[in-house]
Amino acid sequence: MPRFMAIKIHYDHRKSLPPYLKYSKLPTHEEYEEYLKLFQKSGIGGEGFHECLNFRIREGEDVEIYLPPTSLPAASKIEDEFVIFSFTYKEDMEMPDHVIGVHANVHFEDLDGVERDDVDRLDGIEWFIYHATAPEEYVTLFTPPLPYVRDAGIYTPEFERWGYGLRYINEEHAKNIIRAAMDAAAKRIEAASDTERLAIEREITVLRTIAVRYFPLLLEEGAGEGGGKDRRTAQTGGAVPPPPDRELGLLGERLVYEREIDYVKKLGLEPACVEWISQAVPTSPYDIKTVRPSKKGYSDHFLEVKSSRMDTGCNVYISSNQIEYFERHPDASTFIFVNFDSYNKPRMPFVELTLEQLRQSYELIPLKFKLRSLSKGDDDSEK
Template identity: 50%
Template sequence: MPNFAAIKIHYDHRSYLAPHLKYSVVPGEDEYAEYFRLYHEEGVGGNGFHECVNFAVGESDTVRFYLPPTCVPGVSRRGDEFVFFSFTYKGDQELSAHVVGVHAGARIVSAQGQARGKPVQIDGVEPLVFHAEAPADLVTLITPPLAYDMRDGVYTPVLRSWGYGRRYIGEDHAANIIREAMNQAVGALRSAGESEKAVLQRQLDVLRRISDRYGLGVGEDKPKRTRGAAGGGGMPDTEIGYRGERFVYERELDYVKSIGRETSEVEWTSQAAPTSPFDIRTLRKTPDGVQEHFIEVKSSGMEEGENVYISSGQIEFFKHKGDCATIALVNFGAGKKPSYRELTLDELNGEFHLQPVKYKLARRG
């Protein structure tokens, strides 16, 4: 049986990130410094914001995540499997006392912390670290987040004071969290836009999977959705894919500012819902006014259009959206800056052949 644990982390209060996309984008140096200030001047949270990408799922099979120093399990339990529920601090000014996410099937990989690597480096800040990792299909942000009261015994045992560090919770508390998170997500789906809908649908899949894995009796297991098509000749490099999406995301932030709109209207959806048929939800100024727009980013280090895969689900989505959706071709060649073009599905069909590719089973030996 796994260990169900509750940990406290900072709420991601960056206003340009929609609630369903929190903890999925690396902050800048000034943003990170704000969390230092909160800790040192106001006594809120911990010393820094290492949890800034705890829920950046992206295309990876594994999510590496940060645990506050007082939340790392003792030596006797470090080889165990954990289900970590993330709670915000009671003193948090933006979102006080809420359950905001879960990492199930988690294992401790380092009590001291290991550097996360290049994609999440912040200039002027020591390398961000992680202590544990979990399968991506067992990790999700909880949106809408769940308000908790540690005195009512619903999501935690009855606590007069949380104190410091993790708190082990029971299977019944875990089931209560999963059940209510599913109920709220189903309710939110009714009025959700495309980006939020993709995240909420993935969230429901993950929560059902967690319930099934641990016998919590909440919901029914559903088949896992997959994104993109399988193919030969080498699948797209995940680091190049991340770099390409980051490049387009920052480009879109600049664009929406140039038309006088808020950067919060740009959403990097794939960082929280990798099965979404698009990567970025943004805006476009048109003769009919400013309209919602969707971008799927296809990045390559090879010649433009090579080693690029498009799923049947993405094709159907782009057919439905028409001119309100484009495929961005980002090519990282020999130059310092990547080349970049956006094409509608019709324009893409005019330049490229869409070749159906599937794997064929062959017996070994």
């Protein structure tokens, strides 16, 4: 029997991240210092920002979760399976008293914390750690977050004050949260922007997965009806290709993301114009949403990054979902090919192709649409 648990964490206050990308990106030094000032001003939360990576979601990889010291379970329970709901503080200045997300099928690794090896260390700042992991298909933020009333007895037992640390809740409370999140997501999706819709579609899929595991009657009761299509069910044209080099893929995406941040700053725009969407929605048909000049001033532009240590286009994989999306947005989407040497140093400049340009140089083989050069042989390579 799983243990249902509610914890309190500081809301990700960063204006550079939209609601569906919160907690997905390591803070900069400036963002970390800003958080510490918020802590000193409000007196809530802890003197650190470990939770900033609690919803960093990569396809096929477990999500690593940090819990505040007062929210850790007793050592006698560490072998149990947990479902953890994240709440914000009543005194939070950005999002007070809300349920913001869930990690299900959680298993603890070490109550003392494990050093993260998936992010670069910030000089002068303590090393980031995590305590537990959950499969990515069981982790999602809530879009929108759910307002929480402590004495209502709906999402937690009735109590006058939360106090510090974790609160164990019962199955009925947990089911109420999942039902409310499914219903809220289904209502929100119709008015959502294109990128937000992708995040909500994934959220609904995750909530249904959680419901099947813990509350199967919720689906029979019609919770979340009217939700979006599961992008993972899109046709892939045959066999599934071998896993890409995730480390190299992440490195390429980071380089392009940082390049786009510099680009919008030079335009006099806010960094928030650039969203690294694949950090929270790995099934998205593009990795990064940015902007480009247009007749209207500036318009959204979508970038899909392909990384390799070989020649441009060698053994690169493109999904049918990506092809369909780029066909619908021919003037607002670009493939970016980042090539690395054997020391993982990028070869500059990056190669950028529209779908039309790509088709002029490559043949699309229907195996999740593998690229084969029209002028060169086909070799093994990474994503």
